[in-house]
Amino acid sequence: MAWWQAALLALFCYLGALTTPWALGTSGGWYTITRPLVAGLISGIVLGDVKTGVLIGIAVQGPFIALITPGGAVPSDLSFASYLAIPLAMVGGATPALAVSLAVALGAIGVAAWQLLSVGNAAWAHVGDRFADEGDLNGIIRINYLAQFPTFVLRFILPFIVLLAGATFAQDFVKFLSNQVPWLVQYLTILGGALPAVGIAILLLQIAPSASLLVWFLIGWVVVVYSNGHIPIVGAAVIGALLAVLYYMYFSRADTQTPAGAVQGG
């Protein structure tokens, strides 16, 4: 990986971070640039292999498909999972399933970095209190920009160093694993295939508060598995849309409590 490739990837890591405003805030950053599906495309473009990038991105997306950050508690750090794991897996020649295991591990490590940032940032709020006391509106506005310094260090400088250093031995490392401890690679591949189940279970947890709602989930599931792949995910989504229309027109009642976290509240 050339230094400019590491720099570009680190730049996307920063732009997509939860606390970076420049790319349409959370909408364009965290929820777009940092989704592994998108990070796979970007890594593929930067490293010159779109196909491999997207395939690894799809695999890594699985465990993180329904990642929610309730009250700012990040269960897994997507920035590092996306912009460290995907490029390093690509450079190292790892399979998509192996990349998933790597991404989940890096995501877990990254949580500590996120906690450090979100606790440390309280200092900015205290500076803001001083400005509020003085009636200094521009002072508080400035805080929103100044707070970018710690984010930049954590999400650009650190990933840049890790990518540059990691890329030099990623390939040897993967080769070493495959030759010396083949069982570990085999196990991590099985694990990587299974880990998306965690993502789907989290998704279900969000939208199926009661067991009876699992019926809808199973409809989507059996339609895909019994069609033997002839009905793709898009097909399941279309069937879901039709069922949703039917439900809206004939079954839902304003006074009955039905699916969705619509009634969860905070």
Added chain:
Amino acid sequence: MAATSAAGMPPAGEKKLTQGDLRRAWWIWTFFNLSAFSMERMQAPAFVYMMSPIIKRLYGDRPDEVKQALKRHMVFFNTEPQTGVIAHGVTAALEEQRANGAPIDDEAINSVKAGIMGPMAGIGDSMIPGTLIPILLGIGIGISQGTGSALGPIFYIVAYLAIILSLSYYLFMFGYRYGMNTMRELASGGFRRLTSSLAILGLVTAGGIGASIIALSTPLTYSGAAGAAPVKIQDTLDKVFPHLLPLALVLILWYGMRRRGWPINRALFVTLAITFVGFLPNLLGQLFGLSGLKAWSIF
């Protein structure tokens, strides 16, 4: 609109937010909502920044009111940033009424903000990262799976940004238009029916995604009659219910998190443990050269 529409033209000297002020506030929030995020005050600095065009318009000529407004909004605030903007619209409407002399104190404004941000954090999290994003990601994955084409990610980028930005803008203006009546509008049956129908779409799509992206199968074989070729158990399973093992794993994890209150890390660990135990015979076989053991490996 909220205070003046009944009276028609605002009387001379009445403070009025322009469409431009509101649009600027929404853009500021869209970009900066989490940029100075901290566990202690969450989105408070961004909320004040968002309020800046509104504060300038309404209280620009009264420094004491500016100071009070800054203190009023520099308090803990947290919601789902893209849909929670409904609270910001309501706040803008309330501030406008207050600037025109309505008896609305700091506490009233902050209790309305708090009353909306909580429910909107719940609804927003389950509707956006919980439903909309997985559906669009699922479609994107479906487009590029196997081929690795760039179209899937591109579909996601375009579809998500188009939907979320227009929805967020609409909700902001919705909050401003309805002011104090916003929550009553939201609690109406129509909205609830809409969200529960969307949940159906989310659930069915989730099933399709799950069936497509989890890989878990067993190499176990079953030797029937002597001399006959051993039967692969996976083949038998696939004839009855394809992808049964991934489904079982999802349901175990769902049950654990739902009923047993497992945190996400526990779910990850359980997945690690199940696959490891299943792989153990293979591992021991390789480490100690016991090739017979390998046949007992579940995964």
